Amino acid sequence: MAEHPTPTPEDLRSRTRTLLEEPRPTPLDFLRARFDAGLAWVHFPEGLGGLGAPRALQAVVDAELAAAGAPDNDPRRIGIGLGMAAPTILRYGTAEQKERFLRPLWTGEEVWCQLFSEPGAGSDLAGLRTRAVRDGDDWVVDGQKVWTSSAHNARWAILIARTDPDVPKHQGITYFVCDMTDPGVEVRPLRQITGEAEFNEVFLTGVRIPDAHRLGAVGDGWRVAQATLMNERVAIGGLALPREGGMIAPVAKTWRERPELRTAELHDRLLGLWVEAEVTRLGAERVRQQMAAGAPGPEGSGLKLAFARLNQRVSGFEVELLGEDGLRYGDWTMVRPEKVDFYGRDAGYRYLRAKGNSIEGGTSEILRNIIAERVLGLPSEPRTDKDVAWKDLPR
Amino acid sequence: MNLLYSEVEDDLRAAVRDVLADHCPPGAVPARVEGGEPYDRGLWRVLAADLGVAGLLVPEKLGGQGATAREVAVVMEELGGAVAPVPFLGSAVLATTALLGCATGEPAVADLLGRLAAGTETAALAVSLASAPGAPFPAAVRADADGRLTGVVTAVADAAAAGVLVVPATGPHGSGLYAVAAADAAVEPFVSLDLTRPLSDVRLAAAPARLLPAGDAAAALDAALLTGAGLLASEQLGVAQWCLDETVRYLGQRHQFGRVVGGFQSLKHRLADLWLEVVSARAAARAAADALAGDGRDAGVEVRVAQAYVSGVAVHAAEEGVQLHGGIGMTWEHPLHLYLKRAKADEIALGTPGRHRAALGALVGLPAVG
Ligand SMILES: Cc1cc2nc3c(=O)[nH]c(=O)nc-3n(C[C@H](O)[C@H](O)[C@H](O)COP(=O)(O)OP(=O)(O)OC[C@H]3O[C@@H](n4cnc5c(N)ncnc54)[C@H](O)[C@@H]3O)c2cc1C
Numbered sequence: 104m105a106e107h108p109t110p111t112p113e114d115l116r117s118r119t120r121t122l123l124e125e126p127r128p129t130p131l132d133f134l135r136a137r138f139d140a141g142l143a144w145v146h147f148p149e150g151l152g153g154l155g156a157p158r159a160l161q162a163v164v165d166a167e168l169a170a171a172g173a174p175d176n177d178p179r180r181i182g183i184g185l186g187m188a189a190p191t192i193l194r195y196g197t198a199e200q201k202e203r204f205l206r207p208l209w210t211g212e213e214v215w216c217q218l219f220s221e222p223g224a225g226s227d228l229a230g231l232r233t234r235a236v237r238d239g240d241d242w243v244v245d246g247q248k249v250w251t252s253s254a255h256n257a258r259w260a261i262l263i264a265r266t267d268p269d270v271p272k273h274q275g276i277t278y279f280v281c282d283m284t285d286p287g288v289e290v291r292p293l294r295q296i297t298g299e300a301e302f303n304e305v306f307l308t309g310v311r312i313p314d315a316h317r318l319g320a321v322g323d324g325w326r327v328a329q330a331t332l333m334n335e336r337v338a339i340g341g342l343a344l345p346r347e348g349g350m351i352a353p354v355a356k357t358w359r360e361r362p363e364l365r366t367a368e369l370h371d372r373l374l375g376l377w378v379e380a381e382v383t384r385l386g387a388e389r390v391r392q393q394m395a396a397g398a399p400g401p402e403g404s405g406l407k408l409a410f411a412r413l414n415q416r417v418s419g420f421e422v423e424l425l426g427e428d429g430l431r432y433g434d435w436t437m438v439r440p441e442k443v444d445f446y447g448r449d450a451g452y453r454y455l456r457a458k459g460n461s462i463e464g465g466t467s468e469i470l471r472n473i474i475a476e477r478v479l480g481l482p483s484e485p486r487t488d489k490d491v492a493w494k495d496l497p498r
Numbered sequence: 499m500n501l502l503y504s505e506v507e508d509d510l511r512a513a514v515r516d517v518l519a520d521h522c523p524p525g526a527v528p529a530r531v532e533g534g535e536p537y538d539r540g541l542w543r544v545l546a547a548d549l550g551v552a553g554l555l556v557p558e559k560l561g562g563q564g565a566t567a568r569e570v571a572v573v574m575e576e577l578g579g580a581v582a583p584v585p586f587l588g589s590a591v592l593a594t595t596a597l598l599g600c601a602t603g604e605p606a607v608a609d610l611l612g613r614l615a616a617g618t619e620t621a622a623l624a625v626s627l628a629s630a631p632g633a634p635f636p637a638a639v640r641a642d643a644d645g646r647l648t649g650v651v652t653a654v655a656d657a658a659a660a661g662v663l664v665v666p667a668t669g670p671h672g673s674g675l676y677a678v679a680a681a682d683a684a685v686e687p688f689v690s691l692d693l694t695r696p697l698s699d700v701r702l703a704a705a706p707a708r709l710l711p712a713g714d715a716a717a718a719l720d721a722a723l724l725t726g727a728g729l730l731a732s733e734q735l736g737v738a739q740w741c742l743d744e745t746v747r748y749l750g751q752r753h754q755f756g757r758v759v760g761g762f763q764s765l766k767h768r769l770a771d772l773w774l775e776v777v778s779a780r781a782a783a784r785a786a787a788d789a790l791a792g793d794g795r796d797a798g799v800e801v802r803v804a805q806a807y808v809s810g811v812a813v814h815a816a817e818e819g820v821q822l823h824g825g826i827g828m829t830w831e832h833p834l835h836l837y838l839k840r841a842k843a844d845e846i847a848l849g850t851p852g853r854h855r856a857a858l859g860a861l862v863g864l865p866a867v868g
Pocket residue numbers: 216217218219220222224225226227249250251252253302459462463464465466467468469472484
């Protein structure tokens with residue numbers, strides 16, 4: 104294959120302009136053309152929406168497209184696909200899988216969800232009991248998943264299931280792509296603290312998955328899942344924000360527009376939170392610079408922890424600042440939203456939704472364990488389940 | 499904005515670290531600060547003259563290294579990590595930046611900067627260490643018609659190590675910065691909370707002084723305080739990182755209840771949280787240094803953010819260090835107390851976190867009540 108030189112920012116700018124020149128009848132046509140031009144995620148390989156360019160150069164393309172007012176793929180609708188499924192498929196998928204899944208994933212034609220957590224396996228995800236049994240060229244899956252965000256919109260799921268109960272729990276897991284339209288998949292809404300049902304419980308009964316939809320080797324699913332979880336934490340915590348962006352933005356706006364709410368004590372706390380927001384933003388920016396320079400450090404492990412803490416503190420402050428208006432709530436109606444939105448709606452919603460930030464994608468307690476053990480080198484938690492076959496674990 | 503360390507900065511860090519390891523292992527500092535000589539003059543000579551760190555900010559044509567606040571920040575991190583008793587902040591940062599804000603083409607200024615850069619002279623900026631950027635020009639010292647200075651400046655950092663004092667004073671020609679030979683002033687060290695950065699009161703009684711030509715002396719002084727505050731965040735980062743590393747190391751080998759104490763989850767979680775604070779502090783300190791090194795447009799905000807945040811991290815790291823060391827953390831013999839004292843003094847130095855937050859409110863359009 105011909106060696107292509109790494110594109111320069113100027114190359115990317117001119118490619119983007121070329122893309123923009125041609126008129127496209129619909130936003131979807133444009134997104135497909137953008138994918139095919141390698142401008143979807145420039146760090147992906149050629150032919151899969153990228154150009155094999157440094158990840159940092161995506162900003163050049165995005166700036167150019169934003170300036171032109173080009174339609175985007177609405178990342179909040181397809182966050183699990185973009186942030187978790189795609190990097191895992193890229194790393195562990197076959198050529199056919201990459202070819203089949205990545206383009207509609209990126210354009211938003213196909214929404215993805217994540218069938219990992221179970222009623223009995225949350226933090227201890229490796230203890231999961233959903234079974235996948237081989238049957239000819241297929242696997243047959245039975246079990247129950249829970250807290251599945253966006254399952255009600257999803258065409259595909261990344262799924263981990265137990266394929267060998269006779270070995271210790273981390274060894275007997277396999278990773279699949281599950282078709283959410285299979286008749287054995289039943290999705291029931293789970294109403295959450297905000298009133299809406301962003302997540303679901305998912306019952307899997309005799310679901311057939313072709314072996315061609317397995318990601319990675321049989322029994323290697325835990326390792327593949329690690330790639331997903333790592334990307335999930337970076338995707339949640341590593342969002343690029345402008346200064347005073349994210350959760351602090353509506354608070355600052357309220358402060359400026361409503362002088363009658365101001366007190367000296369709130370002022371000092373507001374600025375303390377503004378500082379924390381800026382420092383958290385800088386921390387995420389520093390991690391992005393490290394990755395762009397090809398020198399990722401352990402700092403990435405802290406992103407989600409910092410993000411959760413900040414969002415919870417800022418949104419709690421916002422409700423308090425609003426005083427009487429903080430006593431109102433927009434709407435408790437049970438809806439099944441199209442998007443996962445941390446910032447949308449009103450202050451009460453933000454406050455309640457932020458509670459999930461320290462639970463989803465690994466709780467803050469688990470993240471602290473990980474930092475203490477993997478970054479600081481402190482001893483791991485005492486365990487009784489490591490060398491025991493999964494089927495013999497105490498329940 | 500570049501929040502990483504360049505190769506040049508990494509090399510500088512390694513060089514400073516080598517010198518500190520040779521001259522100033524933390525375990526040796528407690529004994530020194532009890533002697534009559536709080537400063538380590540030998541170490542300062544090697545750093546300032548041989549390694550050239552005193553002249554980092556001074557342009558090459560004036561005999562310095564022509565580096566930026568980014569490199570100085572790396573030196574501050576290392577000196578903080580060693581609580582090194584050297585007058586780097588007072589001389590190479592505060593006094594030097596004040597002089598750089600004067601008319602550097604004038605021989606009086608250029609000559610002094612040249613000697614500071616060469617490490618043959620040490621200076622101090624005669625302001626209280628508790629001064630914050632943005633404060634009014636100090637009124638403590640008056641200049642009379644023939645340029646003699648009279649007044650008292652309290653809590654001056656590194657004056658006891660200085661040969662020259664750069665003194666803000668107000669006289670018939672308005673606000674000015676004056677050079678006074680330390681020998682012509684009464685420099686009276688007092689017992690300081692921070693054992694490794696001794697403070698002095700400076701008394702001037704018609705002291706002979708030389709006016710340092712400056713377009714805007716008040717702006718020069720304020721820029722020095724802003725630069726000092728921004729770079730102090732890197733020192734605080736160095737203090738915090740040392741306390742974290744040392745505490746993790748200690749708890750990784752201390753046994754109680756038949757287990758390594760660092761394996762107890764409550765402590766692991768505290769240390770993970772502290773680690774995250776230090777990681778965030780590094781991003782904030784780098785942002786401040788980078789903003790000061792650039793065109794300075796954003797420096798006001800980033801310096802305040804860094805000071806408001808990193809001050810507390812250094813104090814927290816030192817306090818956690820003391821608590822998690824148990825009894826040994828309470829001793830004079832263990833160096834931790836030097837870090838706690840430095841961290842606590844640094845919280846006040848060049849503006850408290852609350853003052854920086856208040857200043858930030860004005861800068862980013864989040865006004866106070868009324
Ligand atoms: C909004 C939201 C969206 C979600 N979306 C998805 C999704 O799309 N797909 C999916 O698969 N999952 C999803 N989850 C599930 C999420 O990953 C789990 O809830 C999470 O991993 C915790 O598991 P658990 O709920 O079983 O809590 P448990 O693991 O039972 O934890 C209970 C408490 O114990 C603590 N704890 C557990 N073990 C330890 C330990 N070793 N040390 C210290 N403390 C410990 C936890 O931190 C927690 O506070 C979502 C969750 C939320 C809140």
